[in-house]
Amino acid sequence: IRLDYDAQYIIHYSSPAAQNSGSLNSAFGNLDSIQQLVDAFPAKVAKVQRHWRDFIERKRKVGKKIVLWGGGSKAVAFVTTLGLNDELASIVDINPFKQGKFLPGSGHQVTAPKDLKKIMPDVVIVMNPIYVPEIRKSLNELGLAPEVVAV
Numbered sequence: 001i002r003l004d005y006d007a008q009y010i011i012h013y014s015s016p017a018a019q020n021s022g023s024l025n026s027a028f029g030n031l032d033s034i035q036q037l038v039d040a041f042p043a044k045v046a047k048v049q050r051h052w053r054d055f056i057e058r059k060r061k062v063g064k065k066i067v068l069w070g071g072g073s074k075a076v077a078f079v080t081t082l083g084l085n086d087e088l089a090s091i092v093d094i095n096p097f098k099q100g101k102f103l104p105g106s107g108h109q110v111t112a113p114k115d116l117k118k119i120m121p122d123v124v125i126v127m128n129p130i131y132v133p134e135i136r137k138s139l140n141e142l143g144l145a146p147e148v149v150a151v
Contacts, residue, residue, distance in 0.1 A: 070127030
């Protein structure tokens with residue numbers, strides 16, 4: 001098992017054992033500790049969801065325009081899981097094949113980075129933290145300096 005792509009993904013390689021390796025506890029370590037992690041998972045997910053809903057609501061209450069940078073599966077999951085609609089001023093993606101199309105589930109239209117000059121966002125939520133430096137550079141080139149936060 002290893003982390004990859006800036007620790008965003010867990011890569012796991014395995015193969016079947018040649019023979020029965022004994023009890024589950026000996027094969028997988030302490031199952032009680034694994035069960036504790038499993039039991040805690042729903043609460044951890046709820047906490048992360050609350051964090052992002054609260055973050056977006058706080059920004060909106062003070063009149064901030066929020067855009068999401070990234071129009072792929074992470075954006076779809078983020079938007080649909082949080083139930084976001086008009087809280088977002090735009091979804092932005094550099095892929096010209098996504099621009100002008102719509103996010104599944106939410107129907108948000110995906111725009112090009114250059115369109116941000118019209119939108120003038122105050123906050124950019126970046127779906128993939130590995131791209132924050134590149135996105136900040138693109139925003140600077142557009143003459144924009146919004147707050148940039150990564151999921």
